[in-house]
Amino acid sequence: MRIGIVGLPSAGKTTLFNLLTEGHVETVSGKMEAHLGSAKVPDRRIDFLSDMYKPRKTIYAQIEFVDVPGLARGSAAKGGVNQFMAGVREADSIIQVVRAFDDPLVPNPEGSTNPVRDAELLHTELLFSDLEIVEKRIERLEGGKKGKENPIELPTLKKCQEILESEGRIGSIDWTPDEQAALRDYGFLTEKPVILVANVGEESLSTDDYPGKAELAEHARTKDIPLLTVSARTEQEISELPDEERDAFLNDLGVTESGIERLARAAYAQLGLISFFTVGEDEVRAWTIHQGTEAKRAAGKVHSDIERGFIRAEIVSYEDLRRLGSMAKVREQGLFRLEGKDYLMKDGDIVNFRFNV
Numbered sequence: 012m013r014i015g016i017v018g019l020p021s022a023g024k025t026t027l028f029n030l031l032t033e034g035h036v037e038t039v040s041g042k043m044e045a046h047l048g049s050a051k052v053p054d055r056r057i058d059f060l061s062d063m064y065k066p067r068k069t070i071y072a073q074i075e076f077v078d079v080p081g082l083a084r085g086s087a088a089k090g091g092v093n094q095f096m097a098g099v100r101e102a103d104s105i106i107q108v109v110r111a112f113d114d115p116l117v118p119n120p121e122g123s124t125n126p127v128r129d130a131e132l133l134h135t136e137l138l139f140s141d142l143e144i145v146e147k148r149i150e151r152l153e154g155g156k157k158g159k160e161n162p163i164e165l166p167t168l169k170k171c172q173e174i175l176e177s178e179g180r181i182g183s184i185d186w187t188p189d190e191q192a193a194l195r196d197y198g199f200l201t202e203k204p205v206i207l208v209a210n211v212g213e214e215s216l217s218t219d220d221y222p223g224k225a226e227l228a229e230h231a232r233t234k235d236i237p238l239l240t241v242s243a244r245t246e247q248e249i250s251e252l253p254d255e256e257r258d259a260f261l262n263d264l265g266v267t268e269s270g271i272e273r274l275a276r277a278a279y280a281q282l283g284l285i286s287f288f289t290v291g292e293d294e295v296r297a298w299t300i301h302q303g304t305e306a307k308r309a310a311g312k313v314h315s316d317i318e319r320g321f322i323r324a325e326i327v328s329y330e331d332l333r334r335l336g337s338m339a340k341v342r343e344q345g346l347f348r349l350e351g352k353d354y355l356m357k358d359g360d361i362v363n364f365r366f367n368v
Contacts, residue, residue, distance in 0.1 A: 012299065013075040014278060015099030015203075017137070018108035019129050020081035020120050023210040026243040027108055028078035030250060031271050036078065045095045046078045052275045052297070056329050056359060060288060060295045063332075070296040072286060074275060077102060082136040083120065096140060100198030104278055105205050107133045111221040112212035112242075124222040126209055127230045135178075137200040142175045144197060167193045175201070204281045206274065207231050207238045213245040216264040237277045241270045285358035288329065289313065300356060307352035310364045320368035324350045329359035 018024035025038045025046070032048030051071035061069040077098035099105060109126040110119060121129065145168050152165045167190045171181055182202040186194065194202070207227070215221040221240070231238035246269070249260045261267075279285070283302045287309060288295065298312050311318030326348045327341050335341050356362075 012073075012104075012278065012282070012284070013077060013098075013102040014104050014106055014206075014274075015102035016076055016078045016106045016108060017082060017099065017133060018210075019110070019132060020083055021117050022081070022108045022110040022129065023112075023243045024081070024106075024108040025078050026247055027106075027208065027210065027241060027270070028076055030241075030243050030247040031074075031076055031274065033250070043080055043095065045080070045098050047075065047098065048078075049073050049075045050271050053269060053272050054286065054297055056286075056288065056333075057295060057297050059333060060290050060329075060361070064290050064292060064295050066290075066292055066295045068294045068296075070294060072275075072297040072299045074271075074278070082133060084132055084136075096200065099200060102198075102203060103282055105137075105200065105203050106208055106274070107205055108208045108210050108243075109133070109227070111209040111223060111227070111240075112215065113222065114212065126221075126223045126227045130207060130227070130230060134180075134201075138175055138178060138180075141181065141199045141201050142172070144199075145171050145175065148197075161193055163189050164193045171199070205234075205236050206277050206281065207236045208274075209238065209240045211240055211242050213242055213264070215240070216242050216245065216266060219265070237281060239273050239277060241273070243270070246270055285356065287356050287358075287360040287362055289363070290361055302358075304356050305352060306350055306354040306356060306362075306364075309356045309362070310366065313364065316368050317364050317366045320366035321352055322365040322367055323352075324354060325363040325365065326350050326354070327361045328357075329361055332361060 016024045016028055025036055028034060028046060028048060029036055031050050033050070034046070034048045036046050050073070052074055054071060057069060057071055079095050079099055107130060109129040110124060111126045113124050149165065149168050149172065152168070171194070174181055174184060180201040181199045182204070209221060209227055211221040228238060245264070246266065249257050252260065284299055285302050286297045286299055288297055298309070300309050300312060306324040307318055307321045310321050310324070327338065327346065331341050331346045332338065335344060341347055
């Protein structure tokens, strides 16, 4: 899974990127390159299974993040933004970081702290970025430079143009399968799910308040967008402390979960993702799949040969194993199950795939 991070200059998105990826990218205003980094998805279930099996390797699910230059007001309309947006166009979801803190040492390019205004500005910049691509492609198609013929592409793009010109999101439309196929390779930014992150100051973590909080919450509610609160700079500084000091500082600030835990949970819910686990002395591992995935297709995540030669799936619920404490007790209680290829995998399934090739 890849998530793109976008924001206006001085919103703190690169600091958030460093927090999530444990990176040390310099937070320089006016940078023109994108940065890639990955982070493991913390999962207490994996921690429990690893303690139980003592494997040689423990592998958590991963999220890849791409941090792009700040989208200054009007930058997309002037052109040139799309050159560094390629990584975000390949993303599954977008984090929009809005500034919700005051700091005289970090001047706000917009002159004041107003997270709703900044969220709307970000939408406009992404909209214009998509519109530039749509208009150029329509021009080529109408000019006879069609390339590979697809009769539905032009009317579908014109439909996109109408949506964008009315300040809508391409992702707000229920496209037909043929239209979806025509748009698949464009990676439109306004088609992707959005997670809104209010980047607050340290004092806001303890007071649970920040400038424009009520207005931003209402904005997120009306747009049906998840809203998270993070103090990127504070949490990054604390993350560099020894474990015992880090936990104490976070508890004092009322932070019970790390930024990556909160973001991962929001992204999984938004994208309809779940995790299943494979366990053993060699490896304990989390695998990410879409909700509704059949057992045979899930086996293909582990290896294509397992999917091809699938026989059955031996399933144990993580909650049952945690509650009972051992596989032997799970079996005694009759909670060890054999499932066929059409079984729909559930979040927290511990599975052993039987196959023959």
